[in-house]
Amino acid sequence: MRASKNRSQKSEVRSQNPKTYEIHISGAEGVYEDAEILKIVKEYTNRALNHPKGKPDNIVITLEQIKQIPQKVPMLPVITLKCNSPDKAKEMIFQILSDIGVPARTIKNSFKILTSPRTMRGAAIILKESGVRVEPDRERGVRVSRLGIEKNTEKILVRKLSKMKVSITTVKEALILASKVAAYTDVIAEICISDDPDYTTGYIASKRLGYIRIPNIKSHGQNYGGRVFIVRENTNINRLIKYLEKTPIIISGDIN
Ligand code: WAQ
Ligand code: MG
Ligand code: MG
Ligand code: MG
Incomplete structure:
Protein backbone atom coordinates (compact mmCIF):
# COMPACT_ATOMS: atom_id res chain seq x y z
CA MET A 1 0.00 0.00 0.00
CA ARG A 2 1.15 3.51 -0.64
CA ALA A 3 -0.69 6.68 0.20
CA SER A 4 0.28 10.17 -0.86
CA LYS A 5 -0.88 13.72 -1.01
CA ASN A 6 -0.28 16.34 -3.67
CA ARG A 7 1.15 19.62 -2.51
CA SER A 8 1.69 22.82 -4.41
CA GLN A 9 5.18 24.22 -4.56
CA LYS A 10 5.11 27.09 -2.05
CA SER A 11 6.04 29.85 -4.49
CA GLU A 12 3.47 28.71 -7.02
CA VAL A 13 0.42 28.30 -4.80
CA ARG A 14 -1.20 31.42 -6.24
CA SER A 15 -0.22 30.95 -9.88
CA GLN A 16 -2.67 29.54 -12.43
CA ASN A 17 -0.94 26.22 -12.93
CA PRO A 18 0.80 25.48 -9.69
CA LYS A 19 3.41 22.75 -9.91
CA THR A 20 2.66 19.98 -7.49
CA TYR A 21 4.81 17.36 -5.83
CA GLU A 22 3.85 14.25 -3.94
CA ILE A 23 4.16 13.93 -0.20
CA HIS A 24 4.49 10.37 1.01
CA ILE A 25 1.94 9.71 3.75
CA SER A 26 2.11 6.01 4.45
CA GLY A 27 3.33 2.73 3.00
CA ALA A 28 3.09 -0.91 3.98
CA GLU A 29 3.75 -4.31 2.46
CA GLY A 30 3.74 -7.95 3.42
CA VAL A 31 3.55 -11.58 2.36
CA TYR A 32 0.21 -13.15 3.21
CA GLU A 33 -1.90 -16.24 2.66
CA ASP A 34 -4.95 -16.02 0.36
CA ALA A 35 -7.30 -16.20 3.33
CA GLU A 36 -5.75 -13.08 4.91
CA ILE A 37 -6.02 -10.80 1.88
CA LEU A 38 -9.36 -9.07 2.53
CA LYS A 39 -8.49 -8.43 6.14
CA ILE A 40 -5.11 -6.94 5.32
CA VAL A 41 -6.45 -4.77 2.49
CA LYS A 42 -8.95 -3.35 4.96
CA GLU A 43 -6.23 -2.82 7.55
CA TYR A 44 -3.91 -1.05 5.10
CA THR A 45 -6.76 1.13 3.80
CA ASN A 46 -7.64 2.09 7.33
CA ARG A 47 -4.05 2.95 8.07
CA ALA A 48 -3.78 5.14 4.99
CA LEU A 49 -7.01 6.99 5.76
CA ASN A 50 -6.16 7.65 9.41
CA HIS A 51 -2.53 8.67 9.35
CA PRO A 52 -0.87 11.30 11.56
CA LYS A 53 0.74 12.81 8.44
CA GLY A 54 -2.69 13.76 7.11
CA LYS A 55 -5.38 12.56 4.73
CA PRO A 56 -4.04 11.18 1.45
CA ASP A 57 -5.67 12.01 -1.88
CA ASN A 58 -4.21 8.93 -3.53
CA ILE A 59 -4.06 5.39 -2.15
CA VAL A 60 -2.63 2.56 -4.23
CA ILE A 61 -2.94 -1.05 -3.14
CA THR A 62 -1.19 -3.68 -5.24
CA LEU A 63 -1.55 -7.43 -4.90
CA GLU A 64 0.95 -9.74 -6.53
CA GLN A 65 0.95 -13.50 -6.51
CA ILE A 66 4.27 -14.87 -5.30
CA LYS A 67 5.36 -17.96 -7.17
CA GLN A 68 8.69 -18.68 -5.46
CA ILE A 69 8.93 -20.32 -2.07
CA PRO A 70 10.00 -17.58 0.36
N1 WAQ B 1 11.50 -0.05 2.37
C1 WAQ B 1 12.41 0.93 2.39
N2 WAQ B 1 12.27 2.04 3.10
C2 WAQ B 1 11.15 2.18 3.82
C3 WAQ B 1 10.14 1.19 3.84
C4 WAQ B 1 10.35 0.03 3.06
N3 WAQ B 1 9.46 -0.95 3.01
N4 WAQ B 1 9.14 1.63 4.65
C5 WAQ B 1 9.52 2.82 5.10
N5 WAQ B 1 10.73 3.19 4.60
C6 WAQ B 1 11.49 4.41 4.83
C7 WAQ B 1 10.83 5.63 4.21
O1 WAQ B 1 11.86 6.53 3.84
C8 WAQ B 1 10.04 6.20 5.35
O2 WAQ B 1 9.91 7.59 5.22
C9 WAQ B 1 10.92 5.86 6.53
O3 WAQ B 1 11.54 4.63 6.22
C10 WAQ B 1 10.18 5.72 7.82
O4 WAQ B 1 9.10 4.82 7.63
O5 WAQ B 1 11.43 -0.54 17.53
O6 WAQ B 1 7.56 3.23 11.30
O7 WAQ B 1 7.13 3.51 8.33
O8 WAQ B 1 10.15 1.12 18.16
O9 WAQ B 1 7.54 5.84 9.31
C11 WAQ B 1 10.73 2.06 13.88
C12 WAQ B 1 10.35 1.24 15.06
C13 WAQ B 1 9.51 2.38 13.08
C14 WAQ B 1 11.38 1.38 16.13
C15 WAQ B 1 9.90 2.98 11.80
O10 WAQ B 1 9.09 3.93 9.84
C16 WAQ B 1 10.95 0.60 17.36
C17 WAQ B 1 8.72 3.38 10.99
P1 WAQ B 1 8.08 4.55 8.79
MG1 MG C 1 5.89 6.72 8.28
MG1 MG D 1 5.77 2.45 6.84
MG1 MG E 1 5.64 2.58 10.07
Missing part, protein backbone atom coordinates in the same frame (compact mmCIF):
# COMPACT_ATOMS: atom_id res chain seq x y z
CA GLN A 71 13.52 -17.80 1.83
CA LYS A 72 13.61 -18.24 5.58
CA VAL A 73 15.45 -15.52 7.47
CA PRO A 74 16.06 -15.40 11.24
CA MET A 75 14.72 -12.52 13.31
CA LEU A 76 17.26 -10.11 14.74
CA PRO A 77 17.48 -10.04 18.54
CA VAL A 78 16.02 -6.85 20.06
CA ILE A 79 17.47 -4.53 22.68
CA THR A 80 16.37 -1.06 23.77
CA LEU A 81 18.92 1.56 24.79
CA LYS A 82 18.35 4.37 27.27
CA CYS A 83 18.31 7.67 25.45
CA ASN A 84 16.60 10.95 26.33
CA SER A 85 17.32 13.27 23.41
CA PRO A 86 18.02 13.37 19.66
CA ASP A 87 21.53 14.73 20.36
CA LYS A 88 22.28 11.80 22.63
CA ALA A 89 20.85 9.40 20.03
CA LYS A 90 23.13 10.83 17.35
CA GLU A 91 26.11 10.51 19.67
CA MET A 92 25.30 6.86 20.44
CA ILE A 93 24.80 6.01 16.76
CA PHE A 94 28.16 7.62 15.92
CA GLN A 95 29.78 5.56 18.65
CA ILE A 96 28.19 2.25 17.65
CA LEU A 97 28.87 2.67 13.93
CA SER A 98 32.42 3.95 14.45
CA ASP A 99 33.10 0.85 16.53
CA ILE A 100 32.23 -1.38 13.57
CA GLY A 101 34.43 0.68 11.26
CA VAL A 102 31.99 3.05 9.54
CA PRO A 103 33.78 6.35 8.76
CA ALA A 104 32.40 9.57 10.32
CA ARG A 105 31.72 11.08 6.88
CA THR A 106 29.41 8.20 6.00
CA ILE A 107 27.50 8.56 9.27
CA LYS A 108 27.23 12.33 8.70
CA ASN A 109 25.87 11.80 5.18
CA SER A 110 23.36 9.31 6.55
CA PHE A 111 22.05 11.82 9.09
CA LYS A 112 21.73 14.45 6.39
CA ILE A 113 19.35 12.15 4.51
CA LEU A 114 17.47 11.02 7.62
CA THR A 115 16.79 14.56 8.83
CA SER A 116 15.97 16.15 5.47
CA PRO A 117 12.47 17.69 5.28
CA ARG A 118 11.91 16.05 1.86
CA THR A 119 11.07 12.52 2.99
CA MET A 120 11.29 9.52 0.71
CA ARG A 121 9.03 6.55 0.20
CA GLY A 122 11.96 4.14 0.34
CA ALA A 123 15.48 3.90 1.70
CA ALA A 124 18.77 5.44 0.64
CA ILE A 125 21.79 3.21 0.00
CA ILE A 126 25.21 4.54 1.03
CA LEU A 127 28.63 3.01 0.43
CA LYS A 128 30.50 2.47 3.67
CA GLU A 129 33.96 3.87 2.86
CA SER A 130 33.21 6.72 0.45
CA GLY A 131 29.85 7.72 1.92
CA VAL A 132 28.52 7.97 -1.65
CA ARG A 133 24.82 7.52 -2.25
CA VAL A 134 24.04 4.95 -4.93
CA GLU A 135 20.31 4.21 -5.20
CA PRO A 136 19.12 5.01 -8.75
CA ASP A 137 16.06 7.07 -7.77
CA ARG A 138 16.91 9.52 -5.00
CA GLU A 139 13.42 10.95 -4.70
CA ARG A 140 11.86 7.57 -4.10
CA GLY A 141 14.65 5.43 -2.68
CA VAL A 142 14.49 1.64 -2.59
CA ARG A 143 11.38 0.10 -1.14
CA VAL A 144 11.92 -3.23 0.63
CA SER A 145 9.05 -5.54 -0.19
CA ARG A 146 7.90 -9.18 -0.22
CA LEU A 147 8.55 -9.79 3.43
CA GLY A 148 6.52 -11.69 5.96
CA ILE A 149 6.65 -13.58 9.22
CA GLU A 150 5.81 -17.18 10.07
CA LYS A 151 2.67 -17.59 12.17
CA ASN A 152 4.35 -19.17 15.16
CA THR A 153 7.26 -16.73 15.23
CA GLU A 154 4.73 -13.90 15.04
CA LYS A 155 2.77 -15.26 17.96
CA ILE A 156 5.85 -15.40 20.17
CA LEU A 157 6.97 -11.95 19.04
CA VAL A 158 3.59 -10.35 19.71
CA ARG A 159 3.56 -11.84 23.20
CA LYS A 160 7.01 -10.42 23.85
CA LEU A 161 6.16 -6.97 22.46
CA SER A 162 2.95 -6.80 24.51
CA LYS A 163 5.06 -7.08 27.64
CA MET A 164 7.38 -4.33 26.40
CA LYS A 165 4.39 -1.97 26.04
CA VAL A 166 5.34 -0.80 22.56
CA SER A 167 3.32 -0.23 19.40
CA ILE A 168 3.15 -3.87 18.29
CA THR A 169 2.45 -3.32 14.58
CA THR A 170 5.12 -0.64 14.19
CA VAL A 171 7.87 -2.60 15.92
CA LYS A 172 6.88 -5.90 14.31
CA GLU A 173 6.97 -4.43 10.80
CA ALA A 174 10.26 -2.65 11.45
CA LEU A 175 11.81 -5.83 12.83
CA ILE A 176 10.72 -7.87 9.83
CA LEU A 177 12.17 -5.27 7.47
CA ALA A 178 15.42 -4.88 9.42
CA SER A 179 15.84 -8.67 9.58
CA LYS A 180 15.43 -9.01 5.82
CA VAL A 181 17.87 -6.18 5.14
CA ALA A 182 20.48 -7.39 7.66
CA ALA A 183 20.43 -10.92 6.23
CA TYR A 184 22.09 -9.71 3.02
CA THR A 185 25.88 -10.20 3.17
CA ASP A 186 26.86 -6.79 1.82
CA VAL A 187 24.73 -4.81 4.27
CA ILE A 188 26.81 -3.38 7.12
CA ALA A 189 24.08 -1.53 9.01
CA GLU A 190 20.72 0.19 8.76
CA ILE A 191 19.66 3.40 10.49
CA CYS A 192 15.94 4.23 10.75
CA ILE A 193 13.95 7.21 11.93
CA SER A 194 10.17 7.09 11.46
CA ASP A 195 8.75 9.99 9.45
CA ASP A 196 5.59 9.90 11.56
CA PRO A 197 5.45 13.03 13.76
CA ASP A 198 4.27 11.06 16.79
CA TYR A 199 6.72 8.15 16.59
CA THR A 200 10.03 9.07 18.19
CA THR A 201 11.78 5.72 18.66
CA GLY A 202 14.24 4.74 15.94
CA TYR A 203 16.76 1.96 15.56
CA ILE A 204 20.01 0.84 14.13
CA ALA A 205 20.39 -2.74 13.02
CA SER A 206 22.85 -5.21 11.61
CA LYS A 207 23.50 -8.93 11.62
CA ARG A 208 26.28 -8.43 14.18
CA LEU A 209 24.59 -5.82 16.39
CA GLY A 210 21.01 -7.06 16.20
CA TYR A 211 18.09 -4.61 16.35
CA ILE A 212 18.96 -1.74 18.68
CA ARG A 213 15.98 0.46 19.59
CA ILE A 214 16.78 4.10 20.38
CA PRO A 215 14.07 6.15 22.12
CA ASN A 216 13.88 9.91 21.45
CA ILE A 217 15.83 9.66 18.21
CA LYS A 218 13.78 12.68 17.17
CA SER A 219 11.53 15.16 18.97
CA HIS A 220 7.77 14.79 18.98
CA GLY A 221 6.01 16.64 16.14
CA GLN A 222 8.86 16.42 13.61
CA ASN A 223 7.97 15.26 10.09
CA TYR A 224 11.39 14.17 8.90
CA GLY A 225 12.59 10.58 8.91
CA GLY A 226 13.87 7.86 6.64
CA ARG A 227 16.02 4.80 6.27
CA VAL A 228 19.64 4.42 5.23
CA PHE A 229 21.33 1.14 4.34
CA ILE A 230 25.12 1.30 4.69
CA VAL A 231 26.69 -1.31 2.40
CA ARG A 232 30.14 -2.61 1.46
CA GLU A 233 31.97 -0.41 -1.01
CA ASN A 234 32.05 -3.07 -3.74
CA THR A 235 28.42 -4.21 -3.41
CA ASN A 236 26.66 -5.19 -6.62
CA ILE A 237 23.88 -2.62 -6.26
CA ASN A 238 21.52 -4.09 -8.86
CA ARG A 239 21.67 -7.45 -7.16
CA LEU A 240 21.10 -5.87 -3.74
CA ILE A 241 18.07 -3.91 -4.97
CA LYS A 242 16.65 -7.02 -6.59
CA TYR A 243 16.94 -8.85 -3.27
CA LEU A 244 15.36 -6.00 -1.29
CA GLU A 245 12.48 -5.40 -3.69
CA LYS A 246 11.75 -8.80 -5.16
CA THR A 247 13.09 -11.76 -3.21
CA PRO A 248 10.30 -13.13 -1.01
CA ILE A 249 11.46 -13.85 2.52
CA ILE A 250 9.71 -14.98 5.62
CA ILE A 251 11.03 -14.41 9.13
CA SER A 252 10.96 -17.64 11.03
CA GLY A 253 12.42 -19.64 13.87
CA ASP A 254 13.18 -18.84 17.49
CA ILE A 255 13.29 -15.39 18.99
CA ASN A 256 15.98 -14.36 21.41
